Amino acid sequence: MCYNMPDKARPGFRGGIRVHHRKECRKSIPVNASFMFKLTKGLRPIILLSVFLIMTVVPCSCGGSSTQSFNTAAPTQAADPTGSESTPKPNRFPNRPNADQKTGSAKELAKGDVAPEFSVKLIDGTTFRMSDHDDGVVLLNFWATWCGPCVKEMPDLQKLSNDGIAHFTVCCLSVDDSASDVKTFCQKNSYKESLFGTVSGTAIGSYYPSDYIPYTLLIKDGIVQEIFVGSRSYADYRKAVDAVMGK
Amino acid sequence: MTSKTNKRSRFPKRHYVQLMAAVLYNCNFRGFADGKIYKGDTKGLCVPGLNCYSCPGAAASCPLGSLQSALVGSRYRIPYYILGTILLFGLFLGRFICGFLCPFGLIQDLLHKIPTPKIGKSRVTRLLSLFKYAVLFVFVLIIPLWKLAPGFCKYICPAGTFEAGIPLVFKNPVLRELTGRLFTWKVFLLCVILLLCIFCFRAFCRFVCPLGAVYSFFQPVAIFGIRVYPDRCTNCGACVHACPMDIKKVRDRECIHCGQCISSCPEGAIHYGFKDSVKGSLEEAAASVLGPSEHASAPAGTAAASGKRTFGSRKTILLVVRLVLFVLGVTLLVAGILGGGFRDVLNKAIRICHECIGIG
Structure with a gap:
């Protein structure tokens, strides 16, 4: 006691x-x-x-109820038939996964896979449709305004786009939640708005799944030729593009 | 001597609570097998403790990682959601979170159980405990705002390397190709910190952790935590002597509410509680809120002898401060959710910038 x-x-x-x-x-x-x-x-x-x-x-x-996860969101604003500058071409690949209609398998992509179809409204108001570039080369880049390495490689992607390579397109899709963030980013850095779009509110993310950004695919004739995880230099991208185009 | 004594009022199984919290935070067990991160909606939520959202098991986000990512993107939107979350966590629990709800704290506690000679606390360690405030300012605020990189996650966070960096690099050949100097530095830092934790109790929490530094600001007003009965306290100093952290008094900025002092108190004057039912603890807290000039360094027991009027006014001030912080926290949280803050945190947690977690 x-x-x-x-x-x-x-x-x-x-x-x-x-x-x-x-x-x-x-x-x-x-x-x-x-x-x-x-x-x-x-x-x-x-x-x-x-x-x-x-x-x-x-x-x-x-x-959460209003949240549309990057991977599971419904394609609410992806398709814009009225504002589209091009009409859909006949599908070259019959079983091609389609992010707009949410058909086909949404799996992790590898070299040689068919690039899933999607359409997205770019910051400048035009529409980018994957199947429109089935007879060319596309460099599809997934990035974010808050991602340092992504932002660092943007001037290189701009430069690549400005090189004027025939049948070659650069498309940078942001995983940011808001398109206005991307627009502000473009305006602040004087980047071409025609290169930028956002996957927010679409199912594109689940058809091009990757845990990491920057995530870049080089697609020729609708087929994935190269996949880059992490940032690369202008020289690396140019070398890959030239190799794919057979130069 | 008062007859009002406190029975053993200690959380009986602190490590069990820590373990439960760690399991709850990292319940995506499949992720560890696949090397893939969880991408569900719960990733838009923040847990109170330091737990990397890039960990394959993580089912929710780290408040510190989310704060840095939000600050990087703050030129586009103000991170109300994450600020409100941290404010509410701090207001309700303060550094109780460090003691009970931090998985990396559990790792450090277990490492310190390894029987080796231990480094005791001293004036040097007390001084070193200020270093975490410098880390908070430079790596969590300045670098994200200025250099647009989550400085702490990228260059320091040992929890991120331990929980996310190493498992992801181990399971993903793509990431293995990306490793370089940065990853080597982070693994080296992790080894140093873990080694230090064997010899020095909670070395990371005491000297480095910026989340602990954030929560330490809320210590005087935290609603739940350690309390002292001042009428029982005889100012013997046994609690400070028994405490493994660099405290000067119970429940100051370094106190993690671990409860070591409870069993060491010969008077049974220390306990866990919500309610500031005793004058002294309110007195101390109100004094801390009012400023150092009015801070009573006298023993808590003497505070009981202070005037009833002063006590009443200070009690009112503390209640007002708590109420203001609560309203502010809820307002920020609601404004953040309505402004898309939840989706913002979610988006950042389900697509990882590899360099931001130190793989580079």
């Missing part, structure tokens, strides 16, 4: 600093806890986790 003892008689007393004799005192100290303390005794880990879950589930239910 150390609480009724004078200081010097207490177990563990050492010159001014009283060191608690744990087991004895734990047994001897009477209970005098608040109502809340008694109520939560033994349930505290569960209560703690419940608080955490409530704090996390509430924003999920509020924001």
Whole structure:
């Protein structure tokens, strides 16, 4: 009963600093806890986790319902038949996966695979359709405004586009949630808006799946020829393009 | 001597809570086998502790990683959502999160159990504990805003290297090709920190962790955590002596609410609780809110003798501060969700910039 003892008689007393004799005192100290303390005794880990879950589930239910995950979103704004500058060509590949109609398998792409069909409205208002470039070469780049390596390689992609290579197109699709962010990015850096679009609100991301950005594909005649994960220099891209075009 | 003594009021199984939190944060077990990250909607949420969202098992996002990514993109939108989340976590729990809800804290605790000679706390370690504020300022605020890179995640975070970098590089040949100096540096830093944690209790939390630095600002107003009965406190110093962290008093900026002091207190004056039912703890907290000039360095027990009027006004101030912070946090959170903050965090967590997590 150390609480009724004078200081010097207490177990563990050492010159001014009283060191608690744990087991004895734990047994001897009477209970005098608040109502809340008694109520939560033994349930505290569960209560703690419940608080955490409530704090996390509430924003999920509020924001999650309107959220369209990069991989699972419905193609709400992808197709724009009225504003399209080109009419769809007859499909060269009968079983080609289509991100707009969400048909075909959405699997991780490898060299030699058919590039899934999609159409996307670019920042300048025009529409980019993958099948329109089945007789040319496309450099399809997935990036984000907040991704350092992606932003770093943008001047190189611009330069590549400005080289004026025949039957060659650069298309940079941002994974940013907002198209206005991409537009601001283009305006701030004086990039050509005709090269940029966003996959937000489309199913393109699930048909071109990758855990990482920048993610770049070199597609010739509708077939994936090269896949780059991570940023590359202008020389690397130019070399790959020349090799694919047979120069 | 008061007869009002406190029975053992300690969280009985802290490591179990830590383990539960770690499992809850990283419940995508399939990801570890596949080497693929989880891409569900829960990635738009933040967990309270330091847990890399690029970890293959992570089912939610890291608040610090999300904050840095949000700051990188802050020229396009202000990160209300993530700021509100961190504010509410801090307001409700403070550094209790470091003690109970951080998976990397658990790793450090377990490493410190390895029986070796230990480095004790001293004035030097107390001084070094200020280093984390420099890390917070430079790597979490300046570099993301100025250099447009998540500085802490990219150059320092050992949790990211341990939970995400190494498993992803191990499972993905594509990423293996991308590794270079940056990855070597991060693995080296991880080894140094883990080694240090064997000899020094929570070396990373004490000296480096910027998330702990953020939560430490909320310590005076945190709603849940360690409390002291001032009428029982005799200012013997046993709690400070027993504490493995660099505290000067219970529940100061370095306190992680681990509960070591509870069993060391000969008077049973320390306990966990929500309620500032005792004058002294309110007194201390209110003094911290009011500023260092009014901070009472006297023992908590003497605070009980202070005037009832002063106590009442300080109690009111603390309540007002808490209320203001709560309203601010909820407002930021709601504004963030309505402004697309949730989707923003989600987008950044399901497509990884490899360099941003130190693979480069």
